[in-house]
Amino acid sequence: MTDHPILEVENLCTTFSRGDTALPAVRDVSFSLGKGQVQGLVGESGSGKSVTLRSILGLARQYGEVRGSVRWQGQELTTMSERQLRKIRGREIAMIFQEPMTSLNPLLTVGTQLTETLKAHTDLGRKARRDRAIEMLDHVGIPAAASRLGEYPHQFSGGMRQRVMIAIALAASPKLLLADEPTTALDATIQAQILDLILKLADEMSMGVVLVTHDLGVVAQTCDTVSVMYAGRVVEQGDVRQVLQTPRHPYTEGLMRSVPQDVPPRTQLYSVPGTPPSLFSLPEGCAFAPRCQAAGPACQTARPMLQDIAPGRQTACFHPLPATQDDAA
Amino acid sequence: MTDSTVTTVKASKVAPSRLQLALRKPGFMIGVIIIGFSTLLAVFPSFFAPYDPNFIDYLAVRQAPSWAHPFGTDMLGRDALSRVIHAYSVNMQMAVLATVFALTIGVVVGALVGYYRGVADMIFGRVVDAIITFPFLVLVIAVVAVLGPGLINMYIAITVVGWVYYARLMRAEVIAQMGNDYASAGIVMGYSDRRIIFRHLLPNAITPVIVYWMTDMALAILLGSSLGYLGLGAQPPQAEWGVLISEGRNFITTAWWLSLMPGIAIVITGLGFSLIGDGLADLLRPRG
Amino acid sequence: MAGLQYVLKRLALMVPTFILVMIIIFLLVRLLQGDPAIAIAGDKASDADLAAIREKLGLNDPLLVQFWLFFTNTLQGDLGRSIMMRTSVSSVILERLPTTGFLALFAVTLSLFIAGPLAFVAALNRGKWPDTVIRTVFQVGLSMPVFYIGLILLTFLAAQLRWFPVGGSGDGFFGQLYFLFLPSMTVALYTSAIIMRNLRTSIIEVLDAEYVQFARAKGLPTRLILGRHVLRNALISTITLLGLSIGNLMSGTLVTETVFAVPGLGRLMLEAIFARDYPLIQGLTLTFAVLVSIVFLLTDLFQSLLDPRMRLT
Numbered sequence: 001m002t003d004h005p006i007l008e009v010e011n012l013c014t015t016f017s018r019g020d021t022a023l024p025a026v027r028d029v030s031f032s033l034g035k036g037q038v039q040g041l042v043g044e045s046g047s048g049k050s051v052t053l054r055s056i057l058g059l060a061r062q063y064g065e066v067r068g069s070v071r072w073q074g075q076e077l078t079t080m081s082e083r084q085l086r087k088i089r090g091r092e093i094a095m096i097f098q099e100p101m102t103s104l105n106p107l108l109t110v111g112t113q114l115t116e117t118l119k120a121h122t123d124l125g126r127k128a129r130r131d132r133a134i135e136m137l138d139h140v141g142i143p144a145a146a147s148r149l150g151e152y153p154h155q156f157s158g159g160m161r162q163r164v165m166i167a168i169a170l171a172a173s174p175k176l177l178l179a180d181e182p183t184t185a186l187d188a189t190i191q192a193q194i195l196d197l198i199l200k201l202a203d204e205m206s207m208g209v210v211l212v213t214h215d216l217g218v219v220a221q222t223c224d225t226v227s228v229m230y231a232g233r234v235v236e237q238g239d240v241r242q243v244l245q246t247p248r249h250p251y252t253e254g255l256m257r258s259v260p261q262d263v264p265p266r267t268q269l270y271s272v273p274g275t276p277p278s279l280f281s282l283p284e285g286c287a288f289a290p291r292c293q294a295a296g297p298a299c300q301t302a303r304p305m306l307q308d309i310a311p312g313r314q315t316a317c318f319h320p321l322p323a324t325q326d327d328a329a
Numbered sequence: 330m331t332d333s334t335v336t337t338v339k340a341s342k343v344a345p346s347r348l349q350l351a352l353r354k355p356g357f358m359i360g361v362i363i364i365g366f367s368t369l370l371a372v373f374p375s376f377f378a379p380y381d382p383n384f385i386d387y388l389a390v391r392q393a394p395s396w397a398h399p400f401g402t403d404m405l406g407r408d409a410l411s412r413v414i415h416a417y418s419v420n421m422q423m424a425v426l427a428t429v430f431a432l433t434i435g436v437v438v439g440a441l442v443g444y445y446r447g448v449a450d451m452i453f454g455r456v457v458d459a460i461i462t463f464p465f466l467v468l469v470i471a472v473v474a475v476l477g478p479g480l481i482n483m484y485i486a487i488t489v490v491g492w493v494y495y496a497r498l499m500r501a502e503v504i505a506q507m508g509n510d511y512a513s514a515g516i517v518m519g520y521s522d523r524r525i526i527f528r529h530l531l532p533n534a535i536t537p538v539i540v541y542w543m544t545d546m547a548l549a550i551l552l553g554s555s556l557g558y559l560g561l562g563a564q565p566p567q568a569e570w571g572v573l574i575s576e577g578r579n580f581i582t583t584a585w586w587l588s589l590m591p592g593i594a595i596v597i598t599g600l601g602f603s604l605i606g607d608g609l610a611d612l613l614r615p616r617g
Numbered sequence: 618m619a620g621l622q623y624v625l626k627r628l629a630l631m632v633p634t635f636i637l638v639m640i641i642i643f644l645l646v647r648l649l650q651g652d653p654a655i656a657i658a659g660d661k662a663s664d665a666d667l668a669a670i671r672e673k674l675g676l677n678d679p680l681l682v683q684f685w686l687f688f689t690n691t692l693q694g695d696l697g698r699s700i701m702m703r704t705s706v707s708s709v710i711l712e713r714l715p716t717t718g719f720l721a722l723f724a725v726t727l728s729l730f731i732a733g734p735l736a737f738v739a740a741l742n743r744g745k746w747p748d749t750v751i752r753t754v755f756q757v758g759l760s761m762p763v764f765y766i767g768l769i770l771l772t773f774l775a776a777q778l779r780w781f782p783v784g785g786s787g788d789g790f791f792g793q794l795y796f797l798f799l800p801s802m803t804v805a806l807y808t809s810a811i812i813m814r815n816l817r818t819s820i821i822e823v824l825d826a827e828y829v830q831f832a833r834a835k836g837l838p839t840r841l842i843l844g845r846h847v848l849r850n851a852l853i854s855t856i857t858l859l860g861l862s863i864g865n866l867m868s869g870t871l872v873t874e875t876v877f878a879v880p881g882l883g884r885l886m887l888e889a890i891f892a893r894d895y896p897l898i899q900g901l902t903l904t905f906a907v908l909v910s911i912v913f914l915l916t917d918l919f920q921s922l923l924d925p926r927m928r929l930t
Contacts, residue, residue, distance in 0.1 A: 054830075057834060059830060059833060059834060082839075085836075086836045086837075086838065087836065088836065089833070089834055089835060089836030090834070090835040090836030090837070091836060094834070094835075095831075095834040097827055097830070097831055097834075099827060102826065102827040102828065103827045103828055103830070103831040104828055104831070105828040105832070105846050105850070106828075106850075106924075106925075106926060107849050107850055107853075107923065107924060107925065108845070108846070108849075116835075116837060116841070116845075117835045117836075117837070120835070120836060120837050120838065120841070121836065152925045152926070154925075154926055165831075168835070169834075169835070455633065455634060455637060456637075458634045459634055459637045459638050459641065461864075465864055465865075465868065466864075466867075466868030466871065466872075467864075467867055467868060467871065467886070467902070467905055470871070470886065470887075470890060471645075471890075471898065471902055472645075473890070474889075474890040474893075474898055475645060475646070547760065551760075551762045554762055555762050555763070555764055555868075555872055558762075558764050558872075559764075559872070559875060559887060560891075561890070571762070571764075574764070574765065574768065578768070581768065581771065581772045581776050582772075582776045582777070585772050588768055588772070589769075589772075592761065592762070592765040592768070592769075595760070595761070595762060595765065596757060596760045596761050596765075597760075599759075599760035599761075600756065600757065600760045603756065603759070603760060
């Protein structure tokens, strides 16, 4: 899919343990990201998208076991010590979270939270750090940035807080941004602004972005490629236009059908029948099989692995939906 | 073959009943055993105590622990073990009597104030503030000061001060429960106030109160024995742990076991109640 | 300044509660003390003498007038005369206040030094053996009455090993430190058990918070995260608890002063109770109420200092 991937995730598996039960939150997730590329990770709640991001950055380690490979610019992250990872976090790979009110420390000023990143990752002196902090706030669109350095998170509105979080995350000019549902908690109008901001910054700083969301609309607007996740696994991935227009996996197709487009009023909305399985009782075989109309006997017993069905297109399904003429493009 | 695997998977995933959960928690079970045993000792002290706790024997004064007297003898030759055992009656009684009246008054007042709010709630708030401003022990001592030392006065003092804590807890719970749909449903269906409060709100709101009661009983023993030690609660020669410790105070250099053993009884019994309280808190917590 | 406004508002709120407290004390003592004239003059005094004393004390005036007298006198610092000590109540209290104050402050400092680090160790090792050991030890400590802890320390460290004096108080700062170490330690052990439990839970909650995850994602060193992000947030709820346990502190001081024969306010209260010295009891109760209220106020102030969100309320 990409010539010189900056991020390569291969067979990533993250398992949490609750008592003696093992909960496989992420199972065999693989994808790769090129420079300046925006990759979407889309799926319902509980599909493992957030855990994937946290596993990449090594944040999931304290809660569970992470196996597989995550290569960042050639370096293997899963085997690195905390100390080595700390040098990469914030400086090379940054992450922003869904809820800015809880992701920012309510007791510290915005300025402090900005400058501490700079202090940890750069050699800038005190004044230089302050200037850079003002510059970042300005860059993300906070008016009168200098005067707002001394303010606390609760003094900002929801959209502004998210901008602040972005400013903090990007202060040390990382090369990869992991965004965990950055717009889910915001109003629709603000959503668009934040997404535009992220894309603009990614472009300016030649940054790769992995964007986690449950909103297909967001994916369509912002991403170059997309991976669709279900029950901890990637079921389909590829170029965003292709995947959304001609889905090959029954789940993706179901998702697309759930989004009402140009329908007359009072049309009953479609939703994929059934509910996603709980991690406590994952079925053997394909996790989607109980809800799948195309399921066959093989689907109950064996887990389909991600396979190429076309250049740059992968699906994990024994009965992928037929391709149409458009797919060749 | 697939069928059998499916059924076996299903069976082990069924959630265990609350009783089963209770039995699995070691802390809770230890607490139950301790309190069970303590209750036995409290109800049948003469059965367990080897000697008469009041039998004075000047020839056997301040003996070290031995086979004949496992806890030794005190300054009047009385068997220390028997005295500690008989003290179980007094101290366990203390745990109950010092708390149960405060609980009853507190629950009723708290439920009423929480339900009706308004002026009663405001007055209640001021009264609570005024009482809570004082440290519990100091207040109890103050009340005992005017009533005079003695067990019954101690119970009165503790009840007079302690009901506030139960009431406050109950009020908060009732208010929280009132936000639930079943309460609104009751009001909409036109149930009488009394019915709503007592048959619907109370059973749901009472859980944290019961948990608190367990901890309070442990605290009551601590408080009661402290007052006994100070001479403001049970009076010598009555066998009460605090009194026993105070009796042994003058002999800490020579017969230190006299003060040590009753203290251990306090600790174990207090732990027992705390463990039950913690266990109940875990068990009764809403699932999910 | 918003801070000053906040302080004044809190002080103003305390006033009605305070008046209620004074009314309660006044009524309680008046209703139950019997005839103070007899207490002062003795059983053998003549009726004429008793009548004269009653007149002087204003006991024949209506209750409201008596209360007004009591109220105004108190505000001026006149708390009456102690029957037992034969001197003014305020002078007796002021004489013993420093000792108890020292004991209390010493105890709080010690308890923070004990509870703080141990709470961190327990929280960071949640579920593992250090956590279990620490929690068990403190749980047992909580089940021990304060006087028992004191007695054990007294027996072994003072009476048997003779490392510390058996009782009394010392001169000068270092003298006090030495004499009051065991009593302060006694109270500190009990108080730290309460604080440790709460602080540990706070730290655990904070460790799971999103902003700590974000701080980790920023690649900040662990020590910085713990010291700046975790500690401050965990302290907030503990500060409130610390303020509330001032009550425990005072009861602990009372009992401990008895065990260690320290001449402080606690022991004075006990002596006053046994001697039925009502003016002294009244004065002491009032003093305790004032001290507790001041501590509550300080706790609130400190919390608002720590938490900028509270400054708006």
